[in-house]
Amino acid sequence: MKKLYLIGKSLKHSISPLIHNKILSNFGIDAVYSNVELPDFEKLKEFVEMVKKDGDVVGFNVTIPYKEDILEFCDEVSEDVRIIQAANTVKKENGKLKAYNTDWIGFKKSLEEVNIDVKDKKILILGAGGAAKACIYGFYKMGAKQIFVANRTYEKATRLRDYFREFVQLQVINWLKKESYEYDIIINTTPIGMFPEVEKSPFDIREYRFNLLLVYDTIYNPPLTKLLKEAELKNINTSNGLKMLIYQAIEAEKIWWNIAKDIEQFEKEELDVLSRNVLMTY
Template identity: 35%
Template structure:
């Protein structure tokens, strides 16, 4: 599709941004849906987020994604914030509103779609969440919102885990949330759990590590999602599988958060499963170094 004077510009606001797969994904969908748009990387230096958002609005950008390290910082420069994004405390998608951009969090909804696609039940089930950072908060929020029976937050810093547990209790006022140190995993009630690994441990090039490496822990994990997608199989995932569980990486979460963002920008579009699978095939090829 030729770029013309009518072409709408979208992009991803981040630093670093060179590694992002979002331009390939959204430009693929723009061709699939015949949208006159182009999606570009937007590297923003520290301290320039306000200027970046104002500049994007002034230049009539059609929308933006936001990722590390600006998901929290960007919130103070928006005209509106969606209820879920406000509760999570992070925004990753900007959509034009009346007087500025409205912020959404499609990470949590993307994770939920990935969980549902794998037929992993949330309601009434016990879950383990590894980590207590921004990604963990989005994961914990969606698990509690969908009715998890119990959520055990295991984190290197118990204080940080307790802060997240307290926040989730204040938001929902129901369900049991407990924070523990990673080393305290043996104190988990005897059961089989679903688990989300939300830390960066195991991400390339640190691919030979897992937040927990004791094989006895993994005998308690029935199904697991690692939000990391490089490498395609992390050590955490491998240990889950070796203990007899099922494990999935974070590529589906990345793609589904993108689907939700794309459909927010284009309310007239509902991406088909074929288009979603096409994007996954493209990104998988890129990750494998085939393109």
């Protein structure tokens, strides 16, 4: 049986094995996907050595905090990874490791379902970490031109602005003053509001005086964060991070097994069922 893994820290609540094993069984692929907790960089090194030796390992996903560290061990990177400088998917081919990023595709696909043309919209991204990078790259690919970034650590947001300068103009907003400006779309990429701290919100929607078209939270546990609840109370469109997670998983499976054709069918027919099953596990 072939093997796939998710590596990272604090994976106890991860639902990735549920999603991937469902996709694998749907396609009749004889493989199993499981989590591997790696407490430090030394363990990451050991894991990579194990992967290179084990002929049954096809690839692995990478999550916090190794999305950047993993690049050091990869022989090749995709064009997207070269730009984003973070990978969430690695494939082993002829003993060599190639890094991919499917987070941004997951984000883009989930956003496309909401059916808003983002090209002329004012977009606020909360946070400046790995998920923010994936969302910004996704927006760049969708042709967005007015992207604002607010982050607790201001310098990290300015670094992000400089980093993406070649592709998209980002404007940095002071975290403490972010509610004073007008946006059409808000994307939360911070962990504020995530289980167990469900009473927190990264943005005061209740007091916000401008009209919003969409509030999107990359968090999926809980499915309805405080941020999204408050947006729904004001009749604003909302979306959580579950579809992003599922779509990025499907994209990773496509890469590992060179699937292109039938998976599109799977996406349409099974995604809703899978979302419901995943939500029932909370």
